Structure formats: structure tokens, C-alpha cells
Amino acid sequence: MSRIEAPRDGAADDTGAAGAAGAAEAAGAAEDTAATGDLCDRLLAGLPADAVLTDPDITASYANDMASFCPAGAPAVVVLPRTVEQVQHVMRTATELRVPVVPQGARTGLSGAANASDGCIVLSLIRMDRILEINPVDRVAVVEPGVINATLSRAAGEHGLAYPPDPSSWETCTIGGNIGTASGGLCCVKYGVTAEYVLGLDVVLADGRLMSTGRRTAKGVAGYDLTRLFVGSEGSLGIVVRATLALRPQPPEQLVLAAEFPSGAAACDAVCRIMAGGHVPSLLELMDRTTVKAVNDLAHMGLPESTEALLLAAFDTADAAADLAALGALCEAAGATQVVPADDVAESELLLQARRLSLNALEAVKGTTMIDDVCVPRSKLAEMLDGTERIAEKYQLTIGLVAHAGDGNTHPTVCFDAQDPDESRRARESFDEIMALGLELGGTITGEHGVGVLKKEWLAREIGPVGVEMQRQIKQVFDPLGILNPGKLF
Numbered sequence: 001m002s003r004i005e006a007p008r009d010g011a012a013d014d015t016g017a018a019g020a021a022g023a024a025e026a027a028g029a030a031e032d033t034a035a036t037g038d039l040c041d042r043l044l045a046g047l048p049a050d051a052v053l054t055d056p057d058i059t060a061s062y063a064n065d066m067a068s069f070c071p072a073g074a075p076a077v078v079v080l081p082r083t084v085e086q087v088q089h090v091m092r093t094a095t096e097l098r099v100p101v102v103p104q105g106a107r108t109g110l111s112g113a114a115n116a117s118d119g120c121i122v123l124s125l126i127r128m129d130r131i132l133e134i135n136p137v138d139r140v141a142v143v144e145p146g147v148i149n150a151t152l153s154r155a156a157g158e159h160g161l162a163y164p165p166d167p168s169s170w171e172t173c174t175i176g177g178n179i180g181t182a183s184g185g186l187c188c189v190k191y192g193v194t195a196e197y198v199l200g201l202d203v204v205l206a207d208g209r210l211m212s213t214g215r216r217t218a219k220g221v222a223g224y225d226l227t228r229l230f231v232g233s234e235g236s237l238g239i240v241v242r243a244t245l246a247l248r249p250q251p252p253e254q255l256v257l258a259a260e261f262p263s264g265a266a267a268c269d270a271v272c273r274i275m276a277g278g279h280v281p282s283l284l285e286l287m288d289r290t291t292v293k294a295v296n297d298l299a300h301m302g303l304p305e306s307t308e309a310l311l312l313a314a315f316d317t318a319d320a321a322a323d324l325a326a327l328g329a330l331c332e333a334a335g336a337t338q339v340v341p342a343d344d345v346a347e348s349e350l351l352l353q354a355r356r357l358s359l360n361a362l363e364a365v366k367g368t369t370m371i372d373d374v375c376v377p378r379s380k381l382a383e384m385l386d387g388t389e390r391i392a393e394k395y396q397l398t399i400g401l402v403a404h405a406g407d408g409n410t411h412p413t414v415c416f417d418a419q420d421p422d423e424s425r426r427a428r429e430s431f432d433e434i435m436a437l438g439l440e441l442g443g444t445i446t447g448e449h450g451v452g453v454l455k456k457e458w459l460a461r462e463i464g465p466v467g468v469e470m471q472r473q474i475k476q477v478f479d480p481l482g483i484l485n486p487g488k489l490f
């Protein structure tokens, strides 16, 4: 493989009448305006003026997250509280006036889970962005929900600690959003996902009461695990206003290896050999030929376009070079045509940057993408890749595939022109067929992006009617009026 180059061409890191129909409509609009006015007056009684946004052009810009094909409504108002008390005031007001509330972080979500509903209060937590404590003895961080993931990682690093969950969007997404979606990332193959790091939460409930869950101790089993229930609840049970997160000692800098394969099947065989061999890489990512080309087209990084599948693996161990050599030998045994360890940390970082650019690069192919998030048992990864290729052929579409291969978590990314109705229809159908394939292989429809609006119909297919009914009952306990992020999940 030739030398990898820094991205160029400004490629950003991953980081987003009433008319004759008449009088009735006009009266309805007038009523709406009056209701919105009343809502805003009530909100302003407990929030500063600059925290209540009503300009329709501005509120409209808060309507969507980054998922395609997800309907969004027009918010009545956007509020940007800075304190827990202000969030409580918003929820009390919403309960009294029966107004839906949609919590939002940075809106980088990929399932429409942060999309506004008509007439809702968008409750953006981005101004609650303080790191309140980092404690090296307890190995915890206490943060507000609007803290950016990468900001926390860097702050923990200053204490010799690490906050491992690292979604590719880590430079922009928030801890509140990470908790809302139970997000994963590149290093989760070794260190696990967000759920494993959330020890305790402060949550404002639908009626404005404040509840604390969990603990800051190393262990604790007092009562039901409500903390875990909130992780991945997509803003449907309460508003996270504070989180106590576990930290780990910072590992040594990781070294990355790139291996080129003549087929996706060979790359998946290497993944199986690595995992069955007891290796614990700090990262094991896969990019297919379409994705490699898209990253080169976007950022001119000199990735090898002749390869069918590029595997990136890393170790952050004391002797990373030796561990990478052993892993490289397994890749060669699986048929790798080239195995190239990065020379140093800087080159390793460039390889990771290429991986983090993947979704943006695939979006540039046709202007729009639908990103599947199917996670299968690792042993079924090759079948998942093969099946995705067949689906791309069947629907005559470009589907690039990137995967957190070590977790079996694939992101088949359907590239399409949203202005072309036929292509859009085929994109949606192929997107669904990929989820059906994942379920057939014993997987899940979503490894880390959540259900949101995009996969609502699919939740019942995965967990069954009894599962859905129990989940609805849980929602009823926390949100009897149904005002918290309605229309998401089920």
C-alpha cells in the first residue's frame, strides 16, 4: 500500500394561509399562534429571553437530525436551558400545557430520534456543557449532558485517564446524545460501549421532578438498574441533566495496521481468526472497495483502491508492534495481499481519520445516504457482506460498507439521489432488506444508532409483540401523558 496522505480539499472530519380554503384554517392558525404565545410566556417565566427561540427560520433549523427518510414536524419553540432548575421548569410547563418535548444534543443522530414533532418544545441541552468533576481516585467524571464526547476524552487525558466510547462523530456529538442512543465507536471492540460507562444519572422526569439513579461507587446493586434503562431510551423516558461516567487509566498510544484483502470473505475470515485466537485489538474496522474509493475521492488520501476490503486493526498494548505482527500473520494466513503496519502514531491517526471520514465520503457519492446499522454475530459477518452485495445488485444501487468488524456491527450505506423518486424507493427497499438479512443471521436491526423513526416498524419484528407491549408499559410509568419524544421507538 502506498503512503497514506492527510485529507485535502477541505474534507471535514466526521464529525452535519390561509387562502380561500379559508376562515376555519385561519382561525386554527390564530389559535395556534395564541397557544404558542401562551407557551412562550410560560416558558419565559423560568428561562432567560435568550434561551427561548421562536423565529420560525431558526426553530426550523432544529427540526432534524442527520437521518434520511425521517419525517419531522415544525417545533413551536426551541429552548436552551443552562441549569437543572430551568429544565425542570420546561418539563413542568410542558406537562401543564400537554405539549410534547423533544430532547436534543448535537443532532448527529442517524435514526431520526431527535426529530421534532409538530408544535413541540425542542429542548436542546447543548448549553449545559460543563465538566463538573474528574476524580482520578474514584475514576469517574461527572458531566452535564451537552459536553462534547471529544472534549471529555481530552479532559480525562489530562488526568492520565480515558473515556473510551468514541463514535466517529466524537468531535461533535454530546454525552447526552451518546446516552440517548447507547452509542458505540471504534474502540468498543476492546473497551465496550456507552452503557458500560454510565454509572449514574440525574434525570428530570416528564412532570419536572428530579430523580437520581445509580451510583459513583465501583459497584452497587440497590434496586432495579434504572440507569441502564435510560441508556438507549432515545429521550422517551426523561431528560438526562447530569451523568456520572466511569473512566479508565489511559492506555498507551495505539499503533494501527492496514491489511488489504482480495475479497470481503477473506477479510471476514481474518476477523474470525483474530477473535478465535484470543487477540484483543483496540480496534478492528473494515472498509469495502466502494468506501475506500469514496474516501479517496473526497479527501485524496491515497488509500489502495484495488483492494476489495481493507481491514484496520490496532493495539494499544505495551508491545503494540509485536501484537500487530502476530495479527498481521493471521491476516496473511486468511489471504491478505498486503499487510502494512503504520510507522508511527501520526500515520496510525491518518488511517483512523480515513475510517472516520467514511460516512461523509459515501454521502458525497450521490448526495444522500441511508445508513444501516445491522449487528450480527461475528461468525456471520461474511454472510452479511455477501448478502449486502446481492442486495446492491438486485436494486442496482451503490451500497458502501464500513463495519466495526470486531463487533460484527456493519454499516451498509445506501448511496442515492434523493431527487430521483425511483432510486429513492429502491434505496428504502434495499435498506429494509438489509435489516431483514441481519435478523435472519441472528443479528439486531441496530447495534448503536437506535430505532428512532427510521426503524420503528422493525422493532416489533426483532423483539416481538410481547416485548413491545412491555416496553410501552415502561414508557407509560415514566411518561403517562405521552409528551416525551412521541412517535419514536414504537
Ligand SMILES: Cc1cc2nc3c(=O)[nH]c(=O)nc-3n(C[C@H](O)[C@H](O)[C@H](O)COP(=O)(O)OP(=O)(O)OC[C@H]3O[C@@H](n4cnc5c(N)ncnc54)[C@H](O)[C@@H]3O)c2cc1C
Residues within 6 Å of the ligand: 014, 015, 016, 065, 066, 102, 103, 104, 105, 106, 107, 108, 109, 110, 113, 114, 125, 145, 166, 167, 168, 169, 172, 173, 174, 175, 176, 177, 178, 179, 180, 181, 182, 183, 184, 185, 186, 233, 234, 235, 236, 238, 239, 240, 241, 359, 360, 448, 449, 485
Ligand atoms: C458522521 C457520523 C458518524 C457517526 N458515527 C457513529 C459511531 O461510530 N457510533 C455511533 O454509535 N454513532 C455514530 N453516529 C451517530 C450519532 O453521532 C450518535 O448517535 C450520537 O450518540 C448522537 O449524539 P447527539 O449529541 O448528536 O444526539 P442527538 O442526535 O441530538 O440525540 C440522540 C438521541 O438522544 C436523545 N437525547 C439527546 N440528549 C438527551 C438528554 N440530555 N436526555 C435525554 N435524551 C437525550 C434525543 O432525544 C435522541 O433520541 C455518527 C453520526 C455521524 C453523522
